[in-house]
Amino acid sequence: MGGTARRHRPNMGDGVFLFANLEVTMSEKNGNVPYVESELYRIRHSAAHVMAEAVLSFFPEAKLAIGPPIEDGFYYDFDLGKDENGKSITFSPEDLENIEGKLKQLLKQNAKFEQSSMSVADAKEFFASEPYKLELIDELAAGKVDENGNPISEPVSQVGIYQHRDFVDLCRGPHVGFTKQVKANAVKILRSSGAYWRGDENRQQLQRIYGTAWHNRVELDDYLKRLEEAKKRDHRKLGKELDLFSTSPEVGGGLILWHPKGGLVRHLAEEFCKNEHLANGYDMVYSPHIGRSTLWKTSGHLTWYKDDMYSAIEIDEDEYFLKPMNCPFHIMIYKDKMHSYRDLPLRLAEWGTVYRYERSGVMHGLMRVRGFTQDDAHLFCRKDQMPEEIDRALNFCLHILRSFGMDKFHAYLSTRDEAKSAGDAERWGDATEALRAALDRAELDYDIDEGGAAFYGPKIDLKMIDALGREWQLSTIQFDFNLPERFEMTYIGQDGEAHQPYMIHRALLGSMERFMGVLIEHYAGAFPLWLAPVQVEMIPIADRHIPYAEEVAEALRAAGLRVEVDGGNERMNKKIRNAQLQKVPYMLVVGDKEVESGVVAVRTRDNEDRGNMSVADFKAHALKLLESKSLIL
RNA sequence: GCCACCCUAGCUCAAUUGGCAGAGCGACGCUUUCGUAAAGCGUAGGUUAAGGGUUCAAGUCCCUUGGGUGGCUCCA
Numbered sequence: 001m002g003g004t005a006r007r008h009r010p011n012m013g014d015g016v017f018l019f020a021n022l023e024v025t026m027s028e029k030n031g032n033v034p035y036v037e038s039e040l041y042r043i044r045h046s047a048a049h050v051m052a053e054a055v056l057s058f059f060p061e062a063k064l065a066i067g068p069p070i071e072d073g074f075y076y077d078f079d080l081g082k083d084e085n086g087k088s089i090t091f092s093p094e095d096l097e098n099i100e101g102k103l104k105q106l107l108k109q110n111a112k113f114e115q116s117s118m119s120v121a122d123a124k125e126f127f128a129s130e131p132y133k134l135e136l137i138d139e140l141a142a143g144k145v146d147e148n149g150n151p152i153s154e155p156v157s158q159v160g161i162y163q164h165r166d167f168v169d170l171c172r173g174p175h176v177g178f179t180k181q182v183k184a185n186a187v188k189i190l191r192s193s194g195a196y197w198r199g200d201e202n203r204q205q206l207q208r209i210y211g212t213a214w215h216n217r218v219e220l221d222d223y224l225k226r227l228e229e230a231k232k233r234d235h236r237k238l239g240k241e242l243d244l245f246s247t248s249p250e251v252g253g254g255l256i257l258w259h260p261k262g263g264l265v266r267h268l269a270e271e272f273c274k275n276e277h278l279a280n281g282y283d284m285v286y287s288p289h290i291g292r293s294t295l296w297k298t299s300g301h302l303t304w305y306k307d308d309m310y311s312a313i314e315i316d317e318d319e320y321f322l323k324p325m326n327c328p329f330h331i332m333i334y335k336d337k338m339h340s341y342r343d344l345p346l347r348l349a350e351w352g353t354v355y356r357y358e359r360s361g362v363m364h365g366l367m368r369v370r371g372f373t374q375d376d377a378h379l380f381c382r383k384d385q386m387p388e389e390i391d392r393a394l395n396f397c398l399h400i401l402r403s404f405g406m407d408k409f410h411a412y413l414s415t416r417d418e419a420k421s422a423g424d425a426e427r428w429g430d431a432t433e434a435l436r437a438a439l440d441r442a443e444l445d446y447d448i449d450e451g452g453a454a455f456y457g458p459k460i461d462l463k464m465i466d467a468l469g470r471e472w473q474l475s476t477i478q479f480d481f482n483l484p485e486r487f488e489m490t491y492i493g494q495d496g497e498a499h500q501p502y503m504i505h506r507a508l509l510g511s512m513e514r515f516m517g518v519l520i521e522h523y524a525g526a527f528p529l530w531l532a533p534v535q536v537e538m539i540p541i542a543d544r545h546i547p548y549a550e551e552v553a554e555a556l557r558a559a560g561l562r563v564e565v566d567g568g569n570e571r572m573n574k575k576i577r578n579a580q581l582q583k584v585p586y587m588l589v590v591g592d593k594e595v596e597s598g599v600v601a602v603r604t605r606d607n608e609d610r611g612n613m614s615v616a617d618f619k620a621h622a623l624k625l626l627e628s629k630s631l632i633l
Numbered sequence: 634g635c636c637a638c639c640c641u642a643g644c645u646c647a648a649u650u651g652g653c654a655g656a657g658c659g660a661c662g663c664u665u666u667c668g669u670a671a672a673g674c675g676u677a678g679g680u681u682a683a684g685g686g687u688u689c690a691a692g693u694c695c696c697u698u699g700g701g702u703g704g705c706u707c708c709a
Contacts, residue, residue, distance in 0.1 A: 196706060
């Protein structure tokens with residue numbers, strides 16, 4: 001991901017369910033003005049300043065870095081200096097409590113925010129003891145970036161200053177008029193963390209405090225409640241509760257163990273996707289998990305990607321490497337014979353398991369792991385086929401995602417970085433246009449990540465949002481102008497000459513692990529019927545009803561439904577509760593009445609009592625929902 | 634990898650200033666055979682993540698390692 005896409009994304013209209021309330025709030029209060037012009041933005045920006053004032057009251061030696069509003073809140077970065085042992089001073093949980101108390105107290109004292117400006121020279125003198133502010137001033141004066149790190153168009157001669165009480169900060173604003181306009185009971189300090197100055201891990205690590213601020217207490221409570229709700233749909237929590245997957249220190253971090261239920265959901269997802277691939281002109285291939293070093297030398301991975309690869313495996317005095325990608329293998333399949341222009345396009349698909357080194361601090365449930373299975377494919381085609389291939393790939397991708405009920409995502413088009421790109425400009429231009437045209441034809445909104453492409457080709461990425469609002473890339477469609485060159489791939493054209501094919505990498509679900517993580521959170525564990533590991537729970541009221549429950553279960557299983565019979569020694573209420581907690585779509589209660597009239601009492605996990613149905617009617621209903629991959633029961 | 638915090642029974646959590654390791658759920662056994670979200674009684678279950686240290690005494694304090702959480706950085 002390139003720098004330009006890492007901008008703040010305060011666009012609340014992204015439609016993730018969790019923030020639905022917020023959208024309403026925002027538009028009501030602000031008439032849909034952009035976030036940076038909203039009152040909430042000023043409130044948060046002001047809260048950041050007053051928080052810094054509070055920090056200085058406890059840590060007078062702290063140096064100020066930056067403190068901008070962000071989505072749902074604000075932060076401020078500080079350098080607290082070193083203690084007598086030369087260790088960086090950090091905030092303790094008690095410090096944060098004290099700072100929050102002081103912040104609230106300072107807000108109530110109602111100081112006025114006064115705006116002014118200074119010449120660059122005056123500002124450098126005024127902030128002489130604030131090294132981070134001095135660096136910011138220098139960069140503003142040099143016309144490089146503003147105080148938030150965003151590029152600016154021309155050098156500035158005057159810098160903005162905001163002051164309340166004795167606290168003076170280099171700042172463009174805007175702020176509220178008086179500190180009291182930030183309600184003390186609508187502000188909360190959330191956490192602290194380390195953060196590198198200028199986002200550069202080679203520079204000083206600062207101490208960041210995150211806080212949140214809202215118009216009033218009710219909004220703050222709503223926000224905190226939303227955070228609580230979000231935690232309930234965290235795939236790591238649900239993965240344990242629903243017995244879907246686990247990891248084990250004995251196996252190693254970032255390596256997933258799929259349990260029977262999670263494995264079944266994954267299998268169902270894969271089965272559907274594989275069949276769709278076969279129906280859409282793809283060929284399924286398989287390749288090994290390791291390959292000789294010569295392969296990775298030719299591909300360039302040992303030059304460019306070595307840091308992400310695991311160390312060599314020695315076999316017969318030769319070095320082999322675990323694959324971080326599938327592409328070299330698919331290229332070898334292509335190269336196993338000569339190709340005529342008539343053979344193209346060729347679409348080689350594989351559920352390929354790859355292993356990549358991830359630094360220990362970045363692993364996250366199923367979302368970021370060290371071993372994962374991509375729904376990978378490589379398209380090889382002629383120039384004249386290329387635009388249609390892109391179109392097909394994108395539409396196929398949207399079809400697959402929508403089949404899983406996913407229709408809210410961010411699309412990005414990443415374009416060429418002139419400084420580092422392989423392949424000629426004309427190919428880049430054609431390819432980028434094909435991607436853009438496909439996005440337009442699919443009527444997708446997308447952001448352009450200027451210069452964000454890999455050195456080997458432009459791409460489209462689709463990112464989904466998890467329960468906590470974090471974005472995760474699933475789909476990618478990317479050109480590769482590098483590998484066909486390195487592997488000297490050719491086909492014989494109509495003119496009898498050898499030509500280089502276009503090569504497109506694409507993954508739709510991305511990786512099965514990450515996709516499952518997103519899927520679990522998307523449905524909060526309540527999978528649609530076609531994906532539910534257990535679709536029907538038979539609930540006999542007393543032991544004498546078990547034979548009938550088994551009989552019904554067999555009839556439903558014969559139709560392909562996944563049915564369990566709860567023959568345990570518990571009361572019906574408890575069995576229902578258990579099935580509810582496991583988010584089983586249908587509970588079929590059978591007692592004397594049902595046995596007598598040969599029906600089942602249908603209850604859904606949505607707490608709906610559907611009354612009695614004949615087994616045949618229930619079966620027909622369920623099969624119809626399965627056929628259409630219905631999201632409702 | 635960096636910063637902070639966390640790790641007690643299968644799960645969720647208690648345990649006063651350092652002073653006898655506990656509860657609920659789950660599992661198992663017995664009783665109960667029940668009508669739409671938790672029946673009753675009983676039993677088993679622990680080297681308090683691992684290792685080291687301080688102390689008369691460590692779940693609690695200190696150090697090391699491992700794992701996790703939230704950020705930062707990274708994620709062609």
